[in-house]
Amino acid sequence: MIDKRVSSFDEAVRDLGDGATLLIGGFAGFAECPSYLVAAVARKEVKGLTIVGNSAGLGQEHMKKRMARLFKCPDDYYPPSFLIERGQVRKGILAFPAAMGSSRSPFEEAYAKGQIELELIGQGSLAERIRTARAGIAGFYTPVGVGTFVAAGKEVREFDGRKYVLERALKGDFSLIRAHRADRYGNLVYRGTTRTFNATMAGASAITIAEVDEIVEAGELVPEHIVTPGVYVQRVVVRPSEPRAWNLPG
């Protein structure tokens, strides 16, 4: 029987080791962030990670302060910067590592201390590099970035009188993503804007792990509503019903 359910977050990341490349879903807020998977990676204390995603997070306290004006914020928000603050990350491939304005993100703090490398890439090229990794395409030519620092060291080629830069597919060892509902096949549906990089990253790593609100019986998800087919997902794990501290096993 095909069954992708695993019983705990610790079990879900059991084979995630030092030096792994992690595609971490999410965009800017807590609802689309795979917080409990990030917490499980923090508990594992693995080192030398490369993290790939939109933003590493602008820092827990900063986000809580800023976001508290906008939302009722949960206590169990663990963005990728949680791993940076614990010295587990060697490199970031990110679109939004630096905070807007003069405040500094945890990524910027680590960068200033020489603890972390950065590959800065725009969201569109990042998303397509991830999508092409899933789709078995080695790379693609995009007009975006030609003549800027992003194109440095990359092939530039002309098609029909316009210049394009070659961007290579970006495959991970693990995709850590967040979705709303799953079934045992790993089929996923998302709520609202939580789809974002989560759906893009599904299937773009050797192992894709989905953190979900609920697992339902096969057949309960409407086939036409399924955004991520289970083929792209190896493991699904359910979030706790009440917020749980990051350092508690589970």
Place this chain on the structure above:
Amino acid sequence: MPGPRLDHYAIALRITREFKEGMLVNLGAGIPTLCSNLIPSDLDILLHSENGMVGYGPVIQDPERADPTLINAGGQPAEYRPGLAIIDHAESFAMVRGGFIDISVLGAYQVSARGDLANTVMPGKQIGSLGGAQDLAFRAKRLIVAMSHTDKGDRPKLVKECSTPITAPACVKLIVTDIAVIEIAPDGPILREHAPGWTVREIQDLTEPQLIVADDFREIDLA
């Protein structure tokens, strides 16, 4: 003495005057997202957000009503609007790269006389963020910049050459600042409108490249 500088809402309001029926418009973080709350109710346009929304509404101001699963590019809670479509990030940028965005509104640290956009690395910082700005700047049909006319040290942000890395070359078409509206044209920047109480001389003094004064140079109309 020149007049007071326009606030962020006034800048955003002036920018919404560029939006026309049926357009697909992307609003960047910062001043641009304010536009979503200032669009006239009888103007039917679609707002695109990087994280995968097409056709969203104004920013929700009340945390009690905010839905964290419906956020705009600035991470703020957005109002649902009939016709809203949700897509993933790759699709969202296929739309941008494919040239479907009519107007992109972005902030900037600097803009050059030829319309180079620098909004990646804030002057004084080691590293910056690209977000979705590079894709938008390269591929939107028209790029409008919303920014203060000068930086915190009162130095011009419309410059001859950008001193911080450029996000995209020769892409900015219109700049709306807290004292002026300036069009980037092949012959150079054209000063089209001024904030109340500001003269050509006073605006030029805070601008590096020479401005061409439009024949119909006038006060910004925010009525």
